[in-house]
Amino acid sequence: xxxxxxxxxxxxxxxxxxxxxxxxxxxxxxxxxxxxxxxxxxxxxxxxxxxxxxxxxxxxxxxxxxxxxxxxxxxxxxxxxxxxxxxxxxxxxxxxxxxxxxxxxxxxxxxxxxxxxxxxxxxxxxxxxxxxxxxxxxxxxxxxxxxxxxxxxxxxxxxxxxxxxxxxxxxxxxxxxxxxxxxxxxxxxxxxxxxxxxxxxxxxxxxxxxxxxxxxxxxxxxxxxxxxxxxxxxxxxxxxxxxxxxxxxxxxxxxxxxxxxxxxxxxxxxxxxxxxxxxxxxxxxxxxxxxxxxxxxxxxxxxxxxxxxxxxxxxxxxxxxxxx
Numbered sequence: 001x002x003x004x005x006x007x008x009x010x011x012x013x014x015x016x017x018x019x020x021x022x023x024x025x026x027x028x029x030x031x032x033x034x035x036x037x038x039x040x041x042x043x044x045x046x047x048x049x050x051x052x053x054x055x056x057x058x059x060x061x062x063x064x065x066x067x068x069x070x071x072x073x074x075x076x077x078x079x080x081x082x083x084x085x086x087x088x089x090x091x092x093x094x095x096x097x098x099x100x101x102x103x104x105x106x107x108x109x110x111x112x113x114x115x116x117x118x119x120x121x122x123x124x125x126x127x128x129x130x131x132x133x134x135x136x137x138x139x140x141x142x143x144x145x146x147x148x149x150x151x152x153x154x155x156x157x158x159x160x161x162x163x164x165x166x167x168x169x170x171x172x173x174x175x176x177x178x179x180x181x182x183x184x185x186x187x188x189x190x191x192x193x194x195x196x197x198x199x200x201x202x203x204x205x206x207x208x209x210x211x212x213x214x215x216x217x218x219x220x221x222x223x224x225x226x227x228x229x230x231x232x233x234x235x236x237x238x239x240x241x242x243x244x245x246x247x248x249x250x251x252x253x254x255x256x257x258x259x260x261x262x263x264x265x266x267x268x269x270x271x272x273x274x275x276x277x278x279x280x281x282x283x284x285x286x287x288x289x290x291x292x293x294x295x296x297x298x299x300x301x302x303x304x305x306x307x308x309x310x311x312x313x314x315x316x317x318x319x320x321x322x323x324x
Contacts, residue, residue: 004321005066007045009033010053015302021309022049025316039063046321047071047312052292055267056080061088068321069093071312073304074295075102076237078210079267093311101307102157107300108261109161111293112205112235113169115259118288119231120145125285146170151201153194154208154236155181162205163188174200178213198225203233210237220245223254231257235294238264247276250287257286261294 004026008014011030022028026046033041035054042048042064049071050056056070061084069091070080082092095102118124121142129139150171152159163173167187174189175181176197181190191197194217198204204226208214218232219242232255234241243264249255263277281287295301315321 003027004047004316005029005045006047006049007031007041008049009038010049010051013298013301015305015309018302018305018309021306021313025309025313035060042067049308050079052079052267054079056085058084061085061090064090069312069315071308073301073308076210078237078239091315093308093315095304095308098307099157105295105300105303106161107297108235108294109158109165110297111261111290111295112158112162112207112233113165115235115261115288115290116145116203116205116231116233119233119257119259119286122285124288144170145203148172148202149174149200151175151197151204153177153197153204153206155190156207158235159205159207160185162207166203166205171203178208194222195225198222199227201230202227203231205233206236206240208236208240210239214240216240216242218242218246220248223249226255228254229256231255231259233259235261238262238266243277247280250280250284257288259288261290262292263289266292 006022006026006028008022008028008030010032012032014030019028019030033054038054039060042060044066045064046066046068048064048067051073056079058081061067061081067090070085071093072080073095075095077092077094077096080092085092122140126140129136145166146169148171150166150173152163152173152175155175155177159175163175163185166173173187174191174197176191176194206218217240223245232241238260246258250258260277263275277287278289281289
């Protein structure tokens with residue numbers, strides 16, 4: 001049988017252990033490809049490994065005439081046209097549903113707290129002022145997490161970790177999830193409705209998946225229910241917040257601030273041109289944006305890369321692919 005061909009299209013700092021697993025499955029090409037290069041190379045490959053650098057759309061899938069599977073070490077899949085891949089019988093192998101494994105991955109939860117501290121304590125602006133030879137602590141008085149009501153929207157594996165971190169800082173934690181939940185954590189209060197969460201929290205941290213029911217979930221109507229001193233942290237997906245409404249809320253001081261690791265359509269439209277939120281952040285300290293780095297730690301990425309390589313191996317065995 002012809003050896004299966006694997007294209008790892010975003011291989012920078014890829015785990016050597018995961019690479020060894022891939023080599024045991026077939027021939028492997030490791031590259032860091034832009035869209036043009038990916039389209040040129042993809043026709044000869046059976047398996048495509050991606051991160052978030054390229055949107056895997058109809059054009060790429062049609063060009064990949066031998067493609068059998070797409071491997072992505074993510075839980076969100078909005079960087080892939082999943083519906084079209086399914087139509088073309090291309091398997092999507094991801095981290096969705098891998099709860100037991102993901103319970104031990106802390107990167108996004110830690111980044112959530114990092115964003116929050118950066119916003120509350122004015123860390124980016126204060127650091128930049130020192131670089132500009134300004135040493136004035138009075139310009140950057142901040143606020144504490146301790147004593148705040150920390151609202152968590154989505155009490156899954158990330159929400160649970162963030163709740164524990166928030167408690168360690170001395171916050172009172174309230175949570176809401178569309179699924180009926182009973183928290184076993186001491187000091188965690190479950191509220192029945194999103195409106196109740198929004199009305200009572202000083203900090204809103206978003207940890208729900210992006211789907212039809214969560215698209216634009218946090219819009220002007222929902223933001224208007226929040227206190228003017230509230231802040232929003234989003235490390236989930238950009239599409240969950242109506243960005244136009246968020247910008248209006250920041251400009252009008254309807255809320256105190258926001259820290260985002262994600263933007264809507266970031267996978268389709270890389271930020272190469274003016275984006276209203278980015279433009280606002282350039283001149284205002286109450287908005288911080290990072291380029292979807294929540295899960296981007298060496299530890300978490302290596303763990304997930306090894307896990308996904310092994311998951312590919314199991315799928316190939318189940319399908320009798322690449323076996324002599």
